[in-house]
Amino acid sequence: MAFTKITEQDSYYDNLECKSVRELLEDINTEDQKVASAVQKTIPQIEKLVLQIVPRMKQGGRIFYLGAGTSGRLGVLDASEIPPTFGMPPTLVIGLIAGGEKALRNPVENAEDDVNRGWEELQEHQITSKDIVIGIAASGTTPYVIGALRKAREHGILTASISSNPDSPMAAEADIAIEMIVGPEFVTGSSRMKSGTGQKMILNMISTSVMIQLGRVKGNRMINMQLSNQKLVDRGVRMLAEELGIGYNESHNLLLTYGSVKKALEAYRH
Template sequence: MSFTKTTEQDSNYNHLEKMSVSELLQNINNEDKSVPTAVENALPQIEALVLQIVEKLKVGGRLFYMGAGTSGRLGILDASECPPTFGVPFDLVIGIIAGGDSAIRKAVEFAEDSTTQGWKDLQAYNINKNDVVIGIAASGTTPYVIAALEACNKNQIITGCITCNKNSPLSQTAQFPIEVVVGPEFVTGSSRMKAGTAQKLVLNMITTSTMIQLGHVKGNKMVDMQLSNNKLVDRGIRMIMAEINVTQEIASQLLTEHKNVRAAIKNYNHGN
């Protein structure tokens, strides 16, 4: 099957250095407009993977993201926001980046080229058949990610991927590939741009839809969110006021007592 890296093809624009700031911004924005359509085209693939994730998490499994560079950082970002948003344990969604946590801030040379480290990194978490591993790589050719998914496949662990090239080696390896083909970048090969945006959109979809399916949202509210700052406490109070029609004072008392919006609502309803 033929494989062409559209993410590496020449930009549709040239002589960028001669453009004004206004022209640069307009042209970048024009390119960005194509990303949601590319994501829309991949919705059936995203759905297939989310259904697998929901089933595994229901029986005690975990979701792992693996990537290098921008892709790895995006996975870690999405994973790190699940506990405060949905009140889930910090080790339910886990982001792993080639080169270790220091690579989050500073690139680690050649870390993405290892064909053995990815599986070792997963084994450190006692990876097992209840888990799901998603490899993230715009190029679809990152050895660290591909080799880790190959090892997962051999060990009966469900694998998915998010890539921005069609028919890539990563897509061929993952059991549930997601291909969001965004085309050439504004700056040739700079996959932190459209490809990164596409990956972020897909990651948002995966965890948000999964957490809703697992019951961590009520109506359209984050009733399991962690109350980690004053803004979120205020939001929690307003959610309680709207849900059970009580005053701000009572809502505040309930939240102080139960430390959780869902628990506050549930205990109030049971007591009245």
């Protein structure tokens, strides 16, 4: 089957510079509404991936996200939100972007074309067969990601891919291929738009469901969140007060003594 780059196909809209601001916004929103249903179709693959991630992480495995450009930035974003949200150490979900830290803010020339660099970076993190490598590339053709997935798979490491084109070279290197087909972008080829939105949604789904399965949420609350600002301290105090049926001041003291909602709950009940 021939590989078609839907991500590079012409936009359904033209003469964008002639449209009013309202028309532009409404047309972008029309396209954005297609993203959630495209993501919905990938749920069986996401489920398969999460079910394989959880036992690996219980044995000390880690998730590595790899991508270039927007895809790389979204992987780094999701990874960086895990410690404050779920109180996990920053070493368990790691985002790698072609070109390194500099590429988060500035394009790094030819970084994504290096087929060996992704695997080299994984080796720098002492990757093992307990770990999981998730490649992210709207096009599904990024050499940096493809090379890393190929090598990881050769070493018996679970691999997955998130792309916006069916039957991509990247998907061929993955044990579990998540193909979210959102169609041509509003601005032709601008995969930071629908593809980026869908990638963010899928990464949220993967990491949130994994963390819930690992016991980092109770009821519907982030009981392990880091108390890094006043808003989060207040949220934690209210959680404790509600859960234990005690006053605000008592739960405030309890929280500050033990440093997390989970530890405070355990201490109070024992």
